[in-house]
Amino acid sequence: MDIKDINLSAELKKYFGFSKFKGQQEQIITDLLSGKDVFVLMPTGGGKSLCYQLPALISEGTAIVVSPLIALMKNQVDAVNGLSSDEGVAHVLNSSLNKSQTKQVMDDITNGKTKLLYVAPESLIKEEYLEFLRAVKISFVAIDEAHCISEWGHDFRPEYRNLKGIIDRIADVPVIALTATATPKVQDDIQKTLGMNNAVVYKESFNRANLFYEIRPKVNVDKEIVKFINQHKGKSGIVYCLSRRKVEEFAQLLQVNGINALPYHAGLDQKTRVANQDKFLMEEVDVIVATIAFGMGIDKPDVRFVIHYDIPKSLESYYQETGRAGRDGGEGYCLAFYDPKDIEKLEKFLAQKPVSEREIGLQLLNEVVGYAETSMSRRQYLLYYFGEKFDPVNGDGAKMCDNSQNPPKLVDAGDDLKKVLEM
């Protein structure tokens, strides 16, 4: 297959029904199909999946898609299988399958039916799968949520560490790595670990111009949040708390105050969790009070506010969590409550961890403190953190934060900027 003979726009229309590529999708796909390794840094909602789904659908053989969560894989497989008139071009290979299902998947791959094979890294390591995949035609390997490789990311998975060796054993094919985590440290880590130093790097801006960022001191926090939510009556919002206990307590407090809220955390049984999430998606409930367990892969376009009852453990998590507001481009208010005492608690907690984890954790916390205490444009600070320059006067969304609307007086922003540049 020669890339020059393919009309990518026609294929896009045919499979996805879209008339235009989003952002740099077309260049990314062209590079991948030309045999290059590609590294894609694009914010959540940017359209990363299509960058490997479309090329997989039009390539000979099967593309291996490494993905960290069985739930995410399942969603994607259903979505892809809904696209094509040939049924079942996407399959999963993971611990959720029984013997006969696994055999069926292997047969479909051998017969060339499977265009996309979603696998968890821990399944890929299995010798029997490795042997099998070595013997079939693989078009390319996609590594989604590639930040899972890095301890500097917000979702480190040790199983991701050895991917390079495994891929090398399976086939000599192009690799596309994708992530919505763009701090220079994580980027560097991903490229080194995957041996992708010659990859073409596509990095889109992480600026979310429609989001308003505000940090408030954590005083009377319960009252403040109730008041805020009452001022946004009928709108959808998420309140993040660090502990499950807090989630339960605060959801109750909101209910007592006449706010239509439900809790979500990993300690709830599966049925309640799914039910609460669905009620939020279906707008039967306005507010979800949740731990960080809530949100991965959830695509509700009209979340109007994201409140952090507790300051998150890293700016990365803060960015991901606030990023769930205003996906549709409409209003998105991001309000976080900051108390230095919370940082001390987190530090104490880190003190019990192994040294390397502790050091990384402390550094990430320092960056959060810097952000919370800065007097400069929050957007500028966040984007510097992602290795991006931002003009706090004329940039897109420049006025959309507390500090830019009411500049704190008598503070020299120069020092803060220097600090963030040194990170």
Ligand code: ADP
């Ligand atoms: P990401 O993985 O980067 O967070 P997704 O791949 O989930 O983003 O895509 C986000 C949304 O954008 C999806 O609803 C997808 O259908 C849509 N999308 C992707 N590419 C296009 C396109 N070219 N035109 C219109 N919508 C697109």
Ligand code: MG
């Ligand atoms: Mg994605």
